[in-house]
Amino acid sequence: xxxxxxxxxxxxxxxxxxxxxxxxxxxxxxxxxxxxxxxxxxxxxxxxxxxxxxxxxxxxxxxxxxxxxxxxxxxxxxxxxxxxxxxxxxxxxxxxxxxxxxxxxxxxxxxxxxxxxxxxxxxxxxxxxxxxxxxxxxxxxxxxxxxxxxxxxxxxxxxxxxxxxxxxxxxxxxxxxxxxxxxxxxxxxxxxxxxxxxxxxxxxxxxxxxxxxxxxxxxxxxxxxxxxxxxxxxxxxxxxxxxxxxxxxxxxxxxxxxxxxxxxxxxxxxxxxxxxxxxxxxxxxxxxxxxxxxxxxxxxxxxxxxxxxxxxxxxxxxxxxxxxxxxxxxxxxxxxxxxxxxxxxxxxxxxxxxxxxxxxxxxxxxxxxxxxxxxxxxxxxxxxxxxxxxxxxxxxxxxxxxxxxxxxxxxxxxxxxxxxxxxxxxxxxxxxxxxxxx
Numbered sequence: 001x002x003x004x005x006x007x008x009x010x011x012x013x014x015x016x017x018x019x020x021x022x023x024x025x026x027x028x029x030x031x032x033x034x035x036x037x038x039x040x041x042x043x044x045x046x047x048x049x050x051x052x053x054x055x056x057x058x059x060x061x062x063x064x065x066x067x068x069x070x071x072x073x074x075x076x077x078x079x080x081x082x083x084x085x086x087x088x089x090x091x092x093x094x095x096x097x098x099x100x101x102x103x104x105x106x107x108x109x110x111x112x113x114x115x116x117x118x119x120x121x122x123x124x125x126x127x128x129x130x131x132x133x134x135x136x137x138x139x140x141x142x143x144x145x146x147x148x149x150x151x152x153x154x155x156x157x158x159x160x161x162x163x164x165x166x167x168x169x170x171x172x173x174x175x176x177x178x179x180x181x182x183x184x185x186x187x188x189x190x191x192x193x194x195x196x197x198x199x200x201x202x203x204x205x206x207x208x209x210x211x212x213x214x215x216x217x218x219x220x221x222x223x224x225x226x227x228x229x230x231x232x233x234x235x236x237x238x239x240x241x242x243x244x245x246x247x248x249x250x251x252x253x254x255x256x257x258x259x260x261x262x263x264x265x266x267x268x269x270x271x272x273x274x275x276x277x278x279x280x281x282x283x284x285x286x287x288x289x290x291x292x293x294x295x296x297x298x299x300x301x302x303x304x305x306x307x308x309x310x311x312x313x314x315x316x317x318x319x320x321x322x323x324x325x326x327x328x329x330x331x332x333x334x335x336x337x338x339x340x341x342x343x344x345x346x347x348x349x350x351x352x353x354x355x356x357x358x359x360x361x362x363x364x365x366x367x368x369x370x371x372x373x374x375x376x377x378x379x380x381x382x383x384x385x386x387x388x389x390x391x392x393x394x395x396x397x398x399x400x401x402x403x404x405x406x407x408x409x410x411x412x413x414x415x416x417x418x419x420x421x422x423x424x425x426x427x428x429x430x431x432x433x434x435x436x437x438x
Contacts, residue, residue, distance in 0.1 A: 017199070021132065021136050021195060021196060022137075022145065024191065024195050025088070028091070028125060028129065028190065028191055028195075029126070029149065029153040030153055030155050030159070031095070031156065031183050032091060032092075032095060032126070032153075032156065032184075032187075033122075033155075033156025034156035034160045034183070035098070035118050035184060036064070036068075036118065036119075036156070037156060037157050037161070039060055039061075042164075042165065045168060046111075050106065050107075050111055052108060059112075061372075063112055063116060064118065065368065065369055067120060067123070068120075068123045068365065071123035071124070072123055072127070072359070072361050073355065073358050073362070075087070075126070075128075076355035076356070076358030076359070077217075079127050080355055082203075083203035084128040084131045085128075085196060085203075087127070087128040088129065090124060091122070091128060092125075092185065092187045092191060094121030094124070095117075095181075096181040097181075098114045098115065098116075098117030098118035098121065098181075099118065099177050099178075099181035100177070100178060101114040101117065102114035102115070102177050103174045103177030103178040103180075126361065127361075129149060130146065130149070132195075133145050135197065135199070139346075142342070143287050143339075145283075146283065146338055146341060150335075150338050151276050151279040151335075154275070154276075157272070158272075164176060217355065218359075221348060222359060225347065226344055226346065226348065226356075227344050227359055227360065229347075229408060229412065230341060230344035230347075230359075230363075231359055231407070232340075232403075232404045232407030232408045233294065233340040233363075233404075234340035234361065234363040235363035235366070235403070235404040236300075236301040236337075236405060236408065237297060237301055237333040237334075238333060238334065238363070239364050239368045239371055240330060241331070242365075242368045243372055243375070244330055245268065245271065245330075246368070246372070247372055248390075249264075250264050252385075252390050253323070255385035255387075256386065256387040256390040257318060258317050270324065270331075271330060274331035274332075275332075275335065278331055278335050279334070279338070281335075282332075282335040282339065286342055293339050293343060294343075294412060296339060297339055298405065300332050300333060301336075301404065301405060303332070304332075304333055305401055307329040307330075308326065308394065308397065312391055312394055312395065316387075337364055340360045340363070344356040344359070363404075370400070371400065374396045378392060
């Protein structure tokens with residue numbers, strides 16, 4: 001029996017090989033997400049080990065996210081230059097080095113340095129895995145596969161929250177973090193053994209460039225309307241769910257809304273389940289209705305704003321069903337933000353795809369960092385984790401939603417004027433990878 005083949009530009013490419021490469025990339029991505037979230041689940045142990053306050057501990061999260069965001073553009077440049085395979089390997093090595101340093105130190109400065117290294121590795125892995133997909137799957141399948149990739153990567157959170165935490169409690173800090181480091185080393189070996197840049201193993205790398213040439217490339221990619229549409233679309237839908245799940249969601253549900261820790265954990269579990277269900281549906285939608293992708297981004301953003309408004313307008317804790325509804329809506333924000341990557345991918349030439357997707361990813365994380373910091377300042381000034389303080393602090397989101405929506409609308413208008421001036425008939429965005437104009 002012959003193996004079915006994919007239409008990826010190489011008629012001899014077997015389906016089995018494509019999915020092997022994808023599975024290896026997803027496994028490496030899962031391990032990267034696990035390394036990102038280990039400190040979050042071991043916060044109490046970290047506070048005791050390093051003798052720091054919760055406020056100081058929260059800076060660890062800020063530093064790691066900041067490094068992840070700052071590294072997005074360099075990661076995209078590295079992927080476009082050297083290919084996803086080498087960058088993914090380096091990512092695994094960096095993550096292992098960072099976790100090993102964290103396992104063996106009891107100094108705060110060394111611990112912060114360790115999280116910086118882990119953040120760098122995390123950023124490289126994200127860009128590398130997404131860059132693989134267009135080379136191994138047909139264009140019509142890439143949006144769905146991208147959604148599945150980002151969804152399955154969240155299994156890393158489960159690994160850090162369950163087996164890693166059990167190992168931490170059973171064997172201690174050094175053994176647990178040393179074991180986490182060993183997983184990244186195993187992932188590095190797997191990447192070298194099974195990951196390939198393309199069906200023929202080649203990579204159309206860009207030649208060595210000067211800083212000025214890199215700057216010129218960044219300007220060209222940013223000036224492509226699809227890049228800016230993806231940037232603002234990602235921003236509009238990603239930051240709210242990230243701020244909620246990364247730091248402030250659990251304290252808000254317990255301290256302000258009066259839920260028990262068990263009930264709050266149940267709601268966050270519901271968030272993950274809903275995201276798993278919603279992601280593939282959005283991937284299919286973007287394939288079947290490419291002209292409606294911007295409307296999807298705007299619609300999910302407006303729905304999120306409405307859900308938050310319904311909760312925050314109340315002068316008392318919200319009923320449980322409204323909190324559940326809020327979390328279900330927030331779960332749609334993650335998959336919706338991924339649509340921004342698809343827009344950038346289909347409106348930029350392949351040699352710049354890594355940089356374009358990195359620029360898009362900066363949008364959501366830039367807003368996330370600003371809101372994390374602003375909410376922390378407001379909560380401190382308004383009395384801590386109280387209902388009234390949180391009610392005001394969550395309002396910080398609205399200016400960023402406004403900025404993102406204005407960015408989407410104005411960029412879309414500029415793209416239409418550009419197309420009209422050049423005599424280009426509007427076409428589905430999915431076709432624009434052939435001619436990177438909108």
